[in-house]
Amino acid sequence: MSGRRAALKAIDWLAFAERVPSNQRVMFNALKTRTDAISAKLASLPETPPAIDWSYYRSAVAKAGLVDEFEKKFKALQIPEPVDTQTSKINAQEVEANKSALDFVEKSKVRVVEYEKELEKFKNMIPFDQMTIEDLNEAFPETKLDKVKYPYWPHKPIANL
Amino acid sequence: MLSRLVFLSANSLRSSGLIGAGLVQASRSLQTSSQRLAPVPPLPEHGGKVRHGLIPEELFEFLYPKTGVTGPYMLGTGLIVYLLSKELYVINHETIYAICIGTIIVYGVKKYGATVAAFIDSINEEKVAKAQVAKDSHISFLTEAIENEKKEQWRVEGRGMLFDAKRNNVAMLLETNYRERQHMVTNEVKRRLDYQIALQHLNRRLQQEHMINWVEKNVISSITPQQEKESIAKCIADLKVLAKTTQAKAAA
Numbered sequence: 001m002s003g004r005r006a007a008l009k010a011i012d013w014l015a016f017a018e019r020v021p022s023n024q025r026v027m028f029n030a031l032k033t034r035t036d037a038i039s040a041k042l043a044s045l046p047e048t049p050p051a052i053d054w055s056y057y058r059s060a061v062a063k064a065g066l067v068d069e070f071e072k073k074f075k076a077l078q079i080p081e082p083v084d085t086q087t088s089k090i091n092a093q094e095v096e097a098n099k100s101a102l103d104f105v106e107k108s109k110v111r112v113v114e115y116e117k118e119l120e121k122f123k124n125m126i127p128f129d130q131m132t133i134e135d136l137n138e139a140f141p142e143t144k145l146d147k148v149k150y151p152y153w154p155h156k157p158i159a160n161l
Numbered sequence: 162m163l164s165r166l167v168f169l170s171a172n173s174l175r176s177s178g179l180i181g182a183g184l185v186q187a188s189r190s191l192q193t194s195s196q197r198l199a200p201v202p203p204l205p206e207h208g209g210k211v212r213h214g215l216i217p218e219e220l221f222e223f224l225y226p227k228t229g230v231t232g233p234y235m236l237g238t239g240l241i242v243y244l245l246s247k248e249l250y251v252i253n254h255e256t257i258y259a260i261c262i263g264t265i266i267v268y269g270v271k272k273y274g275a276t277v278a279a280f281i282d283s284i285n286e287e288k289v290a291k292a293q294v295a296k297d298s299h300i301s302f303l304t305e306a307i308e309n310e311k312k313e314q315w316r317v318e319g320r321g322m323l324f325d326a327k328r329n330n331v332a333m334l335l336e337t338n339y340r341e342r343q344h345m346v347t348n349e350v351k352r353r354l355d356y357q358i359a360l361q362h363l364n365r366r367l368q369q370e371h372m373i374n375w376v377e378k379n380v381i382s383s384i385t386p387q388q389e390k391e392s393i394a395k396c397i398a399d400l401k402v403l404a405k406t407t408q409a410k411a412a413a
Contacts, residue, residue: 008332009325016326019319035326038333045340049347057354062361067354074350082338086331094324101317112310119303122296128289130203 214267 137144145155224232
């Protein structure tokens, strides 16, 4: 199957840290410390174990075929690779996260459109000192006085003055 | 006459929102269609110019080409003289009242007109300023909200990095495990071989010691008492000779 050494993708932790929102910073720090511990452990182990000096052992050990036997068996030994159970789960998580991220971006775009519409309306309003009461009621419908419900001045309950 | 006086002298006050709004309402009501036409022009800052608080400047401009600067004054004087002489305007007690009250009013307006106008304007200004502040804060809130949304979208783009980190972690763990296994195998084989060598050394040493002990025991047991007496006598003789030689050496 794929080679023993699945190439490690270089991660730019600085750029990653920039993108983390403040409410998830704790989780990000935990992830970083875990990753650092794992990579430190990996770096501390040399890639291949030191080779065994068979000729020395052949000369030193008196028993006849022992060293040869060991050497043969050792060279024939295949160390099984550890099985990868988590990558598929991570890929599934990633697919889900992509989906929810796209959802979020869609909703966010809708919100942005709304905000921009309101912003346009506010920016294009005539300045207040050129407005009349009718203009004001158009621009801000909440200022309109309900003359039907309260026919007498001040056209709103006294408590709201 | 008096009401016109009041109305026109009010022009000396800066047009406050109330009267100005009334004017604009008048012109606005002419736009009766439900859709608004072009926006109504803003209110003029000052009222029309008047001379002596009563007579619009347009009269003077109108008469200037024909009669020059003094024309309107001559017109006014002549009119007043005509009215008085023909008794079209009768001087009675109301004239005195008019003169007194007019003096007081003109004096009051001239002295306090500006301050009252400023005060009324400030009341309106406060309302407008409050509304303006609300509007500005709302605009800034909206722009910030848009900024934040864009920033969140940018943040979301970085989600792949998290999963890369996780996969890296998994790969590193697997690699570490594999190396550990290799190391373990090598170490175990080495240990077995070293054990054999150590075992051999131990055997060697035990054999040697045993042999030495056996040789010693045999030699000691082979020394007969006769030989022992002879060797002891010889040792004593040697010692005596040695003592003599050392005494001689010390004395010399």
